[in-house]
Amino acid sequence: MMKKSKLSSIYLFIIFAVLYAPIFYLIFYSFNSGGTMYHFEGFTLEWYKELFGDTRLLIIVLNTIIVALLSAAISTILGIAGALAIYYSRKRRVQNTLLSLNNVLIVSPDVIIGASFLILFTMIGIKLGFVSVLLAHIAFSVPIVVIMVLPKLEEMSTTMIYAALDLGASRWDVLTKVILPYITPGIFAGFFMALTYSLDDFAVTFFVTGNGFSTLSVEIYSLARRGVSLNINALSALLFLFTMLLVVGYYFIIKRNSRPSKMGVRS
Amino acid sequence: MRAKSRNLYLIPYMIWIALFVVTPILLVVYYSFFDIEGHFSFENYKKFFTPVYLKMTLSSFWYAFLITFYALVIAYPTAYLLTKTKYKQLWLLLIILPSWINLLLKAYAFIGIFGTYGAANSFLEVMGVGSKQILFTDFSFIFVSVYIFLPFMILPIFNALDELNPSLVDASKDLGASWWTTFRRVIFPLTIDGVKSGCQVVFIPALSLFMLTRLIAGNRVITLGTAIEQHFLVTQDWGMGSTIAVFLIIAMVLIMVLTGRRKRGML
């Protein structure tokens, strides 16, 4: 038993090391006075200073976060609705069709999604900018939420629902007090995946943005031709540390305050 | 009563599908029938069935398969070990965290790490193996792709494992099953939903990778995504690009149907 534990720890350690290697690489070079991501010349904080003077970049970062949070939240809600819709469909054919339609956006290359959304938005007459980007992000995040939530719905035992109904629960109660709590892990998974999709997206955002609205990805990709300067490294380092603090901090607060109720026997 | 509640959830979801899924599909199919000069023709479809594109399709499928396979093999134990840790939700979030750093930056970091004078080769030198070309090989391409997709594979499997009733595992062990048998007969089948979700979220986008094929594989690997991006952007041959997209969508539907729902409760 001890041996297995040690092996597992080593395995996990390697996974985390590999996952974080590029991140640390980026953070390491954000202090490079040499200006490039190799040949470390000397330690400097100039990139961080330059960052704080760049109001335009700051606005872009904030916009990116806003779009990510809102689109993830809204697409999660839509995704839950979608997963429920698929789950409740009686016929297998309908389920498969809905699922296939759902996954179309995941399989389509970003360029096509971006181009077709652009056409769609200009046809409807939506002004390009914050709204169009938000809509586009919601649109391509919904499928991943559905995919994350659906398995949890599948696993859910229907006897719980019947029991609740037998006990006189209304449909709304069944939803909010039985189903949703059970699939919460799936919902959070979906939310975080949606967040990831939104933060990382370049192609779709590029096509549907306009009027001065830009996200971090678009800025970074546009820098590629001339070379990404290290203030972007500094920015990423800060964002990363900030998120890390948030995550760890939030987790410990939650753990301290409440014990989320779970069903079933836990060892 | 079930039918009524289904309708309610369907409404917002169907609106989303109609606007953002059906319309782009229709657009793409529509464009696929126009050749570069804007005339209606089957030219694009004829072109697709030439050796160049068929080879590309096979190559895409093969690499997507490899990436999914390795991601699964690495993700499953990781997810399993994570469920055994004390602060599993925290660790899970820490797994997702790196994926919020921009893809281009991470790719640049990998170029730095895998470069001829990079950290990886320095390590190999120290180990006595000597410097090797890591960049622009199949290995580095699959490695970085798995790196990118890993969190997407871990998350659904983690959720599935987390909900696994431990008493089932205990029962199996009590009845004398070896660890491997327990895994094969009890754990894996019960988590197959999660595995399927993970595979979908990895395999399907992996078919249309194009950024990584250029950045890490140096275009030594050509996927359908490469061709589509070229057609949509460079040649402005939306027709051909759409045709390839159509085949991608068909492939996706086939996969969904094949791995589709066999009986109630199984995805």
Add this chain to the structure above:
Amino acid sequence: MKQLVRALIIVLIISFGLMFIVHKLNATQGLSGGNTLTIFNWGDYIDEELIDQFEEETGIKVIYETFDSNEAMLTKIEQGGTSYDIAVPSEYAIDKMREEDLLNPIDHEKLPNLKYIDPRFMDLPFDPGNQYSIPYFWGTVGILYNKKMLGDIEFTSWNDLWDPAYKNDILLVDGAREVMGMALNSLGYSLNDTNKDHLHEAKEKLDMLTPNIKAIVGDENRMLLENNEAAIGLVWSGTAQEIMWENEDVEYVVPKEGSNLWFDNMVIPKTSKNIEAAHQFINFMLDPEVAAQNTDYVGYSTPNKGALQYMDAEVINDTRFYPNEEMTAKLEVYENLGKKMLSFYNDLYLEFKMHKK
């Protein structure tokens, strides 16, 4: 359920909080209303101090957006949606935009500083009379090679690349016209050649180059070559200039058979809402001192003769990046070959990319 609702509320509060901050920040930038100029340019392709200077001098507020490729920019402009007042496409894109009637003609009367532009770079086939575009930066396509890694050799011809000694040592830039153009030039043909036999010949020749090619990459080839990842690269002169800043062992040459002459010019898209301000901006950028400062920052070659007196002698006398008339006579600008021919080029290029060693 409570957990979910709580999470949702937190997300919404943070979002709206941030939106408020953005609104405040935008206000400090004076972004609401008034005389504005929307510029669409390559990433990091202008000294941002100059934008501030322009805003101060004219009181016009600048909205700045960036793109990473001509095609992406073209798609955005074609679809409309945003009214850009200034864009900075490359020459072949300008040719296309002219044909598709996407540009506003430029009134030379409003540009007194136009006289500073070197006449060599005016009135070129992609925009006769410069009716629609004004030169911003220009350059060539050539070979960058590492003298330290290869020994003291000199590249003079495109065909030098095919030498088997350079196995796995070349990085090509990911551009159909650049790569096909190089092959065409090496065979003595023009890089605007539309003869299908010649093109097939070029492609076959490229297939033979495959063993020497380490990778075909995009903008990151700058990083790779700086890092000595390969000894030889097919690059744009701008990239070469940037690499040479960091790496002293490399040399840049335009082969004797000829090569491509590229331009990034300023244009005024048809959807512009502030043509007056656009002209003011162009004239501002043409001012010799402004152009010199911009060139210092960007590092590419300026077409502005007047700016040269404000620049380092070492820079402007470097014939690799400021070639004389004799050298530029051999260079060709990409002509718009039409969609069908371009598609043919790209198909051949795609086939070449898939050719295994």
